[in-house]
Amino acid sequence: xxxxxVEEEAPSLTRVFSPENRxxxxxxxxxxxVNLGILPPSPSVNDLRRETADxxxxxxxxxxxxxxxxxxxKDGGSNSPDLVxxxxxxxxxxxxxxxxxxNAELEKMVDQDLSRLYPEHGSYFQALxxxxxxxxxxxxxxxxxxxCGYRQGMHELLAPLLYVLHVxxxxxxxxxxxxxxxxxxxxxxLSFEENDVAYNxxxxxxxxxxxxxxxxxxxxxxxxxxxxxxPEIQTIKLLTDAYGAEGELGIVLSEKFMxxxxxxxxxxxxxxxxxxxxxxxxxxxxxxxxxxxxxxxVIEASTALYHLLSIVDSSLHSHLVELGVEPQYFAxxxxxxxxGREFSLHxxxxxxxxxxxxxxxxxGKVSGNEEISGFKILDSHRGALIVAMAVxxxxxxxxxxxxxxxxxxxxxxxxxxxxxINLKKLIAKAKSxxxxxxxxxxxxxxSTFDVAYSRSKSAVSGRNLSSGPVSPNTPLSVVADSxxxxxxxxxxxxxxLRQDDSLDKLAPSGxxxxxxxxxxxxxxxxxxxxxxxxxxxxxGHRSSVRRSLLEDLSQQLGLEEDTEAGDCFDTSNIEDxxxxxxxxxxxxxxxIASICTAEERCESGSGASVSEESSSIFSDPASSGSISNDHxxxxxxxxxxxxxxxxDNDDRHQSDxxxxxxxxxxxxxxxxxxxxxxxxxxxxxxxxxxESRHLSGRFQWLLKFGWNNVxxxxxxxxxxxxxxxSANRDSKSSTxxxxxxxxxxxxxxxxxxRDVVDQNVMGSLKNLGQSMLEHIQVLESxxxxxxxxxxxxxxxxxxxxxxxxxxTAMTAxxxxxxxxxxxxxx
Amino acid sequence: xxxxxxxxxxxxxxxxxxxxVQDYLKTLCPDLHITRGEYDEETRYPETKTLxxxxxxLGLCHGHQxxxxxxxxxxxxxxxxLDVDILVTGHTHQFTAYKxxxxxxxxxxxxxxxxxxxxxxxxxxFVLMDIDGLRVVVYVYxxxxxxxxxxxxxxxxxxxxxxxxx
Numbered sequence: 001x002x003x004x005x006v007e008e009e010a011p012s013l014t015r016v017f018s019p020e021n022r023x024x025x026x027x028x029x030x031x032x033x034v035n036l037g038i039l040p041p042s043p044s045v046n047d048l049r050r051e052t053a054d055x056x057x058x059x060x061x062x063x064x065x066x067x068x069x070x071x072x073x074k075d076g077g078s079n080s081p082d083l084v085x086x087x088x089x090x091x092x093x094x095x096x097x098x099x100x101x102x103n104a105e106l107e108k109m110v111d112q113d114l115s116r117l118y119p120e121h122g123s124y125f126q127a128l129x130x131x132x133x134x135x136x137x138x139x140x141x142x143x144x145x146x147x148c149g150y151r152q153g154m155h156e157l158l159a160p161l162l163y164v165l166h167v168x169x170x171x172x173x174x175x176x177x178x179x180x181x182x183x184x185x186x187x188x189x190l191s192f193e194e195n196d197v198a199y200n201x202x203x204x205x206x207x208x209x210x211x212x213x214x215x216x217x218x219x220x221x222x223x224x225x226x227x228x229x230x231p232e233i234q235t236i237k238l239l240t241d242a243y244g245a246e247g248e249l250g251i252v253l254s255e256k257f258m259x260x261x262x263x264x265x266x267x268x269x270x271x272x273x274x275x276x277x278x279x280x281x282x283x284x285x286x287x288x289x290x291x292x293x294x295x296x297x298v299i300e301a302s303t304a305l306y307h308l309l310s311i312v313d314s315s316l317h318s319h320l321v322e323l324g325v326e327p328q329y330f331a332x333x334x335x336x337x338x339x340g341r342e343f344s345l346h347x348x349x350x351x352x353x354x355x356x357x358x359x360x361x362x363x364g365k366v367s368g369n370e371e372i373s374g375f376k377i378l379d380s381h382r383g384a385l386i387v388a389m390a391v392x393x394x395x396x397x398x399x400x401x402x403x404x405x406x407x408x409x410x411x412x413x414x415x416x417x418x419x420x421i422n423l424k425k426l427i428a429k430a431k432s433x434x435x436x437x438x439x440x441x442x443x444x445x446x447s448t449f450d451v452a453y454s455r456s457k458s459a460v461s462g463r464n465l466s467s468g469p470v471s472p473n474t475p476l477s478v479v480a481d482s483x484x485x486x487x488x489x490x491x492x493x494x495x496x497l498r499q500d501d502s503l504d505k506l507a508p509s510g511x512x513x514x515x516x517x518x519x520x521x522x523x524x525x526x527x528x529x530x531x532x533x534x535x536x537x538x539x540g541h542r543s544s545v546r547r548s549l550l551e552d553l554s555q556q557l558g559l560e561e562d563t564e565a566g567d568c569f570d571t572s573n574i575e576d577x578x579x580x581x582x583x584x585x586x587x588x589x590x591x592i593a594s595i596c597t598a599e600e601r602c603e604s605g606s607g608a609s610v611s612e613e614s615s616s617i618f619s620d621p622a623s624s625g626s627i628s629n630d631h632x633x634x635x636x637x638x639x640x641x642x643x644x645x646x647x648d649n650d651d652r653h654q655s656d657x658x659x660x661x662x663x664x665x666x667x668x669x670x671x672x673x674x675x676x677x678x679x680x681x682x683x684x685x686x687x688x689x690x691e692s693r694h695l696s697g698r699f700q701w702l703l704k705f706g707w708n709n710v711x712x713x714x715x716x717x718x719x720x721x722x723x724x725x726s727a728n729r730d731s732k733s734s735t736x737x738x739x740x741x742x743x744x745x746x747x748x749x750x751x752x753x754r755d756v757v758d759q760n761v762m763g764s765l766k767n768l769g770q771s772m773l774e775h776i777q778v779l780e781s782x783x784x785x786x787x788x789x790x791x792x793x794x795x796x797x798x799x800x801x802x803x804x805x806x807x808t809a810m811t812a813x814x815x816x817x818x819x820x821x822x823x824x825x826x
Numbered sequence: 827x828x829x830x831x832x833x834x835x836x837x838x839x840x841x842x843x844x845x846x847v848q849d850y851l852k853t854l855c856p857d858l859h860i861t862r863g864e865y866d867e868e869t870r871y872p873e874t875k876t877l878x879x880x881x882x883x884l885g886l887c888h889g890h891q892x893x894x895x896x897x898x899x900x901x902x903x904x905x906x907x908l909d910v911d912i913l914v915t916g917h918t919h920q921f922t923a924y925k926x927x928x929x930x931x932x933x934x935x936x937x938x939x940x941x942x943x944x945x946x947x948x949x950x951x952f953v954l955m956d957i958d959g960l961r962v963v964v965y966v967y968x969x970x971x972x973x974x975x976x977x978x979x980x981x982x983x984x985x986x987x988x989x990x991x992x
Contacts, residue, residue, distance in 0.1 A: 083965070083976035083977060083978055084974065084975065084976050087954070087965050087967070087976045087978075088832070088954060088956055088965060089827045089828070089829075089832060089833075089954060089965075089967070090827070091827065091829070101832070
């Protein structure tokens with residue numbers, strides 16, 4: 001009969017152990033033990049019990065062997081120990097005393113950490129029994145793995161495991177209390193406690209139980225058969241039956257053997273159980289034997305993290321890289337303790353549920369003949385999920401990271417992860433990123449990326465170190481966090497992950513300074529910007545400012561590297577943007593030509609090519625910026641202003657929009673005067689810079705892919721050389737180099753790459769399309785506004801240009817809409 | 827064998843004679859207790875000392891004050907007088923250890939094997955006590971014929987050494 005019950009149980013057990021049903025209140029400790037490979041994923045109870053018993057036996061044997069107490073006479077004195085060797089002062093390494101003292105030293109180290117473990121749950125973790133167990137487990141593990149030794153953080157990995165076991169045991173006792181009848185054999189009114197191996201018959205208890213029996217008759221009659229119980233309860237009953245397989249040692253949820261089970265789980269977690277991710281690796285200071293990158297595993301994993309981040313969100317990535325925030329500063333703690341210090345204990349358990357569910361087996365990479373197989377951590381689902389989780393966490397605090405220009409603040413934000421988080425969202429995002437991370441192209445592109453990354457890393461750090469006086473850390477002005485967040489939210493209304501900080505009032509002082517600098521800078525500009533362009537000082541208009549600040553930002557980045565290179569870079573960037581846009585939108589040459597012509601027309605028919613004009617404008621503010629190097633604000637503001645002037649050339653969308661509402665007649669100076677009147681402009685400008693940075697990041701990334709494609713079918717050898725170079729190097733510098741050389745040729749071959757680009761970057765393009773749609777909407781709304789105000793302009797020439805610009809802008813808008821529809825369809 | 831850091835307390839019965847020896851002992855362990863022997867140049871050592879280590883009360887005296895030298899009963903008197911569980915005395919330059927009346931009387935002998943007028947063939951010896959809760963294990967290290975010989979004695983303290991009123 002019992003066998004029948006067991007067989008009936010089998011399906012329910014599989015239900016319990018299936019990952020989808022974890023919310024069934026399934027026993028986490030059992031689930032985790034299955035995930036970690038300690039228990040077989042078989043539905044048979046007996047298998048589980050046997051495995052449990054075996055693992056516990058192993059631990060007990062280990063404990064007996066290694067935990068030495070020389071005080072206790074071992075064999076009853078039958079073989080008296082050789083006291084010459086075995087005395088406390090003996091320096092003989094074999095002596096038990098020697099081992100005892102070594103263990104004592106290890107224990108001291110462990111205790112240092114244990115005393116600080118989870119003080120907020122101190123009632124459990126700081127209890128003597130629990131501490132003793134933790135200490136022993138850690139000690140034994142370290143003795144077993146002398147090459148690793150004890151490192152700070154291992155206790156944090158162990159604590160949740162023990163906690164989970166404890167919770168399950170408590171659950172068991174609760175269930176026992178509720179379903180007394182099924183856990184206690186009652187014969188003749190005598191209750192034989194299942195757990196009580198050394199059952200002492202107590203007459204007194206017998207009499208008491210007789211009385212209880214009478215009272216509880218009503219309750220006990222209700223549920224008689226095992227089958228009527230909840231399947232979960234049935235599981236628990238079977239797993240903890242003292243008469244099942246392996247007897248008491250096989251009781252899967254047992255308080256007696258918590259230490260054994262916790263040790264097994266810890267060991268499995270650390271060693272990775274023949275899988276890919278072994279936590280012990282993260283504590284190793286030296287590179288693994290088969291490491292391809294020659295880095296310690298945790299550094300390599302941090303690099304993988306940044307790699308994934310750069311793919312998902314390159315603007316944030318470049319922002320962090322610029323600030324010199326190396327991934328291991330925060331990722332070390334995140335990875336070593338598997339986010340134990342970032343989440344509260346209960347959240348952590350949910351996170352670990354996910355991580356442990358992910359399979360840890362090595363994925364066979366189709367590497368073929370290439371020897372370099374990529375990041376080791378991405379070699380398994382679990383590793384990929386861990387990396388994805390980390391990236392998801394970084395993205396969660398994205399806005400505050402982008403808001404600050406201070407590496408310390410960034411690190412503070414990352415190391416003090418916010419308390420009240422939407423964990424489900426975080427995990428969902430991580431899962432989506434995991435898929436990305438596992439993409440073979442990404443994980444196996446380590447070779448090229450890693451080299452590039454480390455080089456760029458060193459370049460960045462070198463840059464940061466060398467360009468001290470140019471203050472690399474704060475090229476932009478330091479503004480309040482909420483200020484930047486507002487800008488960010490403006491740009492990404494659709495994204496829900498962003499925190500909602502209320503926008504404080506924009507820094508008026510910044511604006512004031514800015515207007516002064518603008519005046520200063522623009523007075524220096526030699527070439528008289530066309531009236532149209534001047535008139536394009538549209539302040540209240542968001543998108544134009546956005547675009548301008550895209551240039552502005554690229555200007556910043558350009559300035560960061562090199563003052564002279566910055567010029568080229570800026571110009572190239574603008575051109576890049578064009579080419580990128582051209583690529584993305586699949587414009588034909590004609591459309592681009594139309595853009596060019598539109599701009600030319602906007603510039604009142606000035607014969608100068610777009611690039612030349614913009615470059616001249618840029619060089620001026622760049623030089624002026626470099627002159628006034630003492631204040632970072634100066635450079636920013638001046639470049640912003642110059643951007644405003646030259647930016648309009650480039651952006652076909654803005655060609656009509658900017659000029660209309662502005663009551664600016666001809667020279668830029670006039671525009672300046674009206675400039676300070678607009679309060680929002682500075683704010684919007686700054687906001688646009690954020691977006692521009694983001695956009696430039698995206699464009700750069702797109703550019704990179706575009707360049708890759710261009711290199712494949714380069715018509716112009718020079719272009720191919722440049723672009724091939726660029727594909728292998730940091731995008732910024734590459735664009736600087738290549739674009740200057742191959743300015744015009746790029747325009748010729750944007751369209752053919754569209755398909756290739758699309759194949760590669762569909763998801764991101766979709767996002768891009770969405771943001772473009774937003775832009776379109778904004779532009780259109782403003783355009784409607786502008787149309788009204790066109791008539792109020794004084795300058796005749798401007799109105800002419802405006803009229804033409806409007807037409808071209810309309811066409812351009814239409815095309816843009818088409819493209820975005822295409823993209824969203826993808 | 828005597829390496830700094832392994833020993834927590836040093837109890838010395840006396841007759842160190844010169845300060846250099848005290849300094850040497852200090853390098854082994856900072857917690858040093860010394861009583862005055864008849865040849866000590868340092869005059870500020872006490873005649874007797876008591877200290878508590880773990881659950882045990884220890885008494886220290888050089889032993890030349892207790893006559894007859896080395897006599898168990900007289901030493902037991904001193905033990906009762908000091909009210910200690912373990913009494914450590916010296917002067918005889920010979921290792922002895924007695925269990926007596928619920929307490930222990932230990933004579934660690936001479937650490938240097940110095941000449942003694944009452945003992946022939948003095949072997950250098952010292953005693954290491956491992957106090958662990960209510961149990962003390964006494965390891966005796968003796969240098970006999972150029973070799974270190976170790977012996978071990980176990981003592982357990984009775985929790986209540988009740989002395990009836992008389």
